Amino acid sequence: xxxxxxxxxxxxxxxxxxxxxxxxxxxxxxxxxxxxxxxxxxxxxxxxxxxxxxxxxxxxxxxxxxxxxxxxxxxxxxxxxxxxxxxxxxxxxxxxxxxxxxxxxxxxxxxxxxxxxxxxxxxxxxxxxxxxxxxxxxxxxxxxxxxxxxxxxxxxxxxxxxxxxxxxxxxxxxxxxxxxxxxxxxxxxxxxxxxxxxxxxxxxxxxxxxxxxxxxxxxxxxxxxxxxxxxxxxxxxxxxxxxxxxxxxxxxxxxxxxxxxxxxxxxxxxxxxxxxxxxxxxxxxxxxxxxxxxxxxxxxxxxxxxxxxxxxxxxxxxxxxxxxxxxxxxxxxxxxxxxxxxxxxxxxxxxxxxxxxxxxxxxxxxxxxxxxxxxxxxxx
Numbered sequence: 001x002x003x004x005x006x007x008x009x010x011x012x013x014x015x016x017x018x019x020x021x022x023x024x025x026x027x028x029x030x031x032x033x034x035x036x037x038x039x040x041x042x043x044x045x046x047x048x049x050x051x052x053x054x055x056x057x058x059x060x061x062x063x064x065x066x067x068x069x070x071x072x073x074x075x076x077x078x079x080x081x082x083x084x085x086x087x088x089x090x091x092x093x094x095x096x097x098x099x100x101x102x103x104x105x106x107x108x109x110x111x112x113x114x115x116x117x118x119x120x121x122x123x124x125x126x127x128x129x130x131x132x133x134x135x136x137x138x139x140x141x142x143x144x145x146x147x148x149x150x151x152x153x154x155x156x157x158x159x160x161x162x163x164x165x166x167x168x169x170x171x172x173x174x175x176x177x178x179x180x181x182x183x184x185x186x187x188x189x190x191x192x193x194x195x196x197x198x199x200x201x202x203x204x205x206x207x208x209x210x211x212x213x214x215x216x217x218x219x220x221x222x223x224x225x226x227x228x229x230x231x232x233x234x235x236x237x238x239x240x241x242x243x244x245x246x247x248x249x250x251x252x253x254x255x256x257x258x259x260x261x262x263x264x265x266x267x268x269x270x271x272x273x274x275x276x277x278x279x280x281x282x283x284x285x286x287x288x289x290x291x292x293x294x295x296x297x298x299x300x301x302x303x304x305x306x307x308x309x310x311x312x313x314x315x316x317x318x319x320x321x322x323x324x325x326x327x328x329x330x331x332x333x334x335x336x337x338x339x340x341x342x343x344x345x346x347x348x349x350x351x352x353x354x355x356x357x358x359x360x361x362x363x364x365x366x367x368x369x370x371x372x373x374x375x376x377x378x379x380x
Contacts, residue, residue: 003348004039007043021034041380049327050342053090053336055334056296057095057096063081082129087301088304088361096132158212158224162227164195177191214241217241224245231255238260254286265292266286266294268283270284271283306358
């Protein structure tokens with residue numbers, strides 16, 4: 001498919017009114033000849049921006065299990081999530097699939113079903129959809145299977161999660177532990193026994209992490225450490241080749257990553273809501289201080305395209321720098337150098353945005369295909 005997008009303010013370095021040509025799925029030079037049947041889009045009054053790259057999104061879980069204990073077919077859920085992604089301008093999506101030691105939504109069978117479904121459905125989905133394995137580090141029995149997945153090229157991104165400490169602290173809070181129990185389908189007593197049994201193997205965890213990190217490096221799979229709690233933890237992961245800091249829990253730890261030029265991920269909902277709901281650093285302030293290089297949708301897709309506008313409006317960053325946090329920043333950190341910017345030869349992942357009164361995605365183009373359109377008046 002060939003496209004001619006005319007009259008929009010194109011973000012290519014700065015924002016300038018320009019025409020944009022797309023052919024064979026990539027951005028074409030301005031003098032490229034296009035066929036007579038080219039699809040013309042009138043982007044007058046719209047912003048034409050690089051498509052969003054979401055390195056961490058788990059909102060799809062609500063498409064699978066919209067209520068505790070109520071599950072729907074995974075294929076149906078992923079197709080529905082794809083439509084939600086495209087409506088938010090997300091053209092590259094890493095579905096954050098947690099494989100934990102607990103059963104249920106985040107258990108082994110669900111992880112296996114999801115990786116198979118993503119592989120099976122990927123060709124028909126609008127967004128370039130990839131598997132982000134969020135490995136709970138106490139899930140020791142999963143290590144052999146994860147090693148095999150890495151070697152086979154089935155994992156797009158590997159994150160090391162450790163929610164055991166939070167789980168142990170939650171034992172004294174019925175509201176918190178109740179949500180965990182609901183998610184697993186276990187009785188309260190069985191869940192508590194499971195926690196104790198899993199925690200009893202804590203001395204085996206560091207060596208398992210090291211083996212998995214080495215396997216990810218060998219397979220060329222980017223690796224993230226999730227919720228780094230101290231600078232020492234960030235340094236430990238760095239020594240293992242885990243180079244991306246995802247949601248560090250305090251400013252000191254964030255600065256440790258920044259001092260070494262490492263990619264640092266915070267959540268876009270944190271920006272939109274005006275702060276973290278868990279008491280972690282405010283993403284807007286981290287952006288102001290140059291301590292955030294990537295924003296992720298985390299648990300709410302619409303926050304990702306909205307966050308750069310909020311950051312620019314509040315003076316935390318220029319709009320160009322803010323949009324980089326959701327496009328070029330994550331693309332480069334994950335080795336996806338074919339996207340994230342608007343330039344000849346790059347993948348034609350684009351979003352057309354009406355900036356006023358509230359930013360609204362008018363059209364999404366992924367790999368040169370129009371995959372989302374809400375205003376047919378732009379069809380020239």
